[in-house]
Amino acid sequence: MNYPIQIKKHPFPSLLYLEWILLAITALIAVIPPPLRRFRPKLPELTICSLFPDLSICNLLPELSIYSLILFALMGLRLPKSSQTSKVIYTVIEILLILITGLFGERFARLFPFLYIILVTRSCLIFNLPGRLFVTSLSFGLFLFTTQLKYQLFNLQASSQAQEKFRFLTLNWSLVFGLSLVFVLLMMNAVLSERHSREKLAIANEKLREYAMRIENQATLEERNRIAREIHDSLGHSLTALNLQLETALKLWQSNPGKAETFLATAKELGSKALNDVRQSVSTMRSNPLQEQSLERAIANLAENFHRSNGILPICQINLEYSLPPEINTAIYRITQESLTNITKYAYATEVKLELATIRGNLRLIIQDNGRGFDLGQNTTGFGLHSMRDRTLALGGDFNINSTPGSGCKITVNIPLMRLR
Numbered sequence: 001m002n003y004p005i006q007i008k009k010h011p012f013p014s015l016l017y018l019e020w021i022l023l024a025i026t027a028l029i030a031v032i033p034p035p036l037r038r039f040r041p042k043l044p045e046l047t048i049c050s051l052f053p054d055l056s057i058c059n060l061l062p063e064l065s066i067y068s069l070i071l072f073a074l075m076g077l078r079l080p081k082s083s084q085t086s087k088v089i090y091t092v093i094e095i096l097l098i099l100i101t102g103l104f105g106e107r108f109a110r111l112f113p114f115l116y117i118i119l120v121t122r123s124c125l126i127f128n129l130p131g132r133l134f135v136t137s138l139s140f141g142l143f144l145f146t147t148q149l150k151y152q153l154f155n156l157q158a159s160s161q162a163q164e165k166f167r168f169l170t171l172n173w174s175l176v177f178g179l180s181l182v183f184v185l186l187m188m189n190a191v192l193s194e195r196h197s198r199e200k201l202a203i204a205n206e207k208l209r210e211y212a213m214r215i216e217n218q219a220t221l222e223e224r225n226r227i228a229r230e231i232h233d234s235l236g237h238s239l240t241a242l243n244l245q246l247e248t249a250l251k252l253w254q255s256n257p258g259k260a261e262t263f264l265a266t267a268k269e270l271g272s273k274a275l276n277d278v279r280q281s282v283s284t285m286r287s288n289p290l291q292e293q294s295l296e297r298a299i300a301n302l303a304e305n306f307h308r309s310n311g312i313l314p315i316c317q318i319n320l321e322y323s324l325p326p327e328i329n330t331a332i333y334r335i336t337q338e339s340l341t342n343i344t345k346y347a348y349a350t351e352v353k354l355e356l357a358t359i360r361g362n363l364r365l366i367i368q369d370n371g372r373g374f375d376l377g378q379n380t381t382g383f384g385l386h387s388m389r390d391r392t393l394a395l396g397g398d399f400n401i402n403s404t405p406g407s408g409c410k411i412t413v414n415i416p417l418m419r420l421r
Helices: 011-033 061-075 084-104 112-126 131-153 160-252 257-283 293-308 326-347 382-393
Strands: 316-320 352-359 362-369 399-403 409-416
Touching: 011 061, 011 112, 061 084, 084 112, 084 131, 084 293, 112 131, 112 160, 112 257, 131 160, 160 257, 160 293, 160 326, 160 382, 293 316, 326 352, 326 362, 326 382, 326 409, 382 399, 382 409
Parallel strands: 316 352
Antiparallel strands: 352 362, 362 409, 399 409
């Protein structure tokens, strides 16, 4: 697909202006009347008519050179970018137009080597480095070829001294022209490399911005999940126990008002605790659920609350050889709390066992009940189970559930301690 050049987006507008200046000078030479014979240069003009003066079309060839120059200038307004074939055809047409301009027009002969600079500039825009080197070498080779033809033509007309002088001038001019092509090639490569680096940097910045947004969204999602976990594990546990206390109080209200009042008082305490959990969750969500207690004491409080709510005293076996990091204490407390809440809501168990111990650099928590159990293939999508699993995996541990209908449930948590200490 070809595209018109936009000056403001051109990677090197100064060179584009230079191209127009060179083309303008060449066109100006075409309309300036030829100099008087006595002021004409003694060096030969390498044109078709100078080599073959008897051709009948020599009067039309200057016009052909003008048209070739105009077409060459217009080609610079649209560069091929679609395929390698179109680029090669485009470059071949440019070379043919340069040769026609230089060989068919007497007044263009002295300026047509400058068109090769424009050719090299355009080739840098459409080819990769190997193509640019080839076009530059080809331009210099064509220049040397036409210079050699001019030298041979001059040898037929000049003396030995004039030939030596002309050889010296052409050698200097060839060196200057070759260095000019190399300079243009190097400058174009530098500018294009710099533009390519800017484009890569812009792409990298855009990707970095997208990654930052993804990380921000992921962090927001994780924070929401953490808040939801905290609310579910703290407030959900308190409300579940509160609901059980109120149900029991309603059942005993007629038959045993005194005992019902005891359950209502417990319900009030649970309600106050739930309200405090809500305040903590909404305000900071960073408070320590253990409230400066040891993990053993916090789990004992959970067991006492479970006993008050269900009439079942969990059998707790806790053997911790050393203190644990706060993040592990919080995770174990929440997993234990959620497990007891699930047992209260679904298990209908009559016996609950809890084991917590450090074994060979690992912390193991086992919570087992003799309730009705459940099918692992159907009942593992609850938020509570996901919360326990997420807390364990966040610490690099393993979370396993073993349960079958009618055979109770066993939750096992293993957390490595060596890398966390």
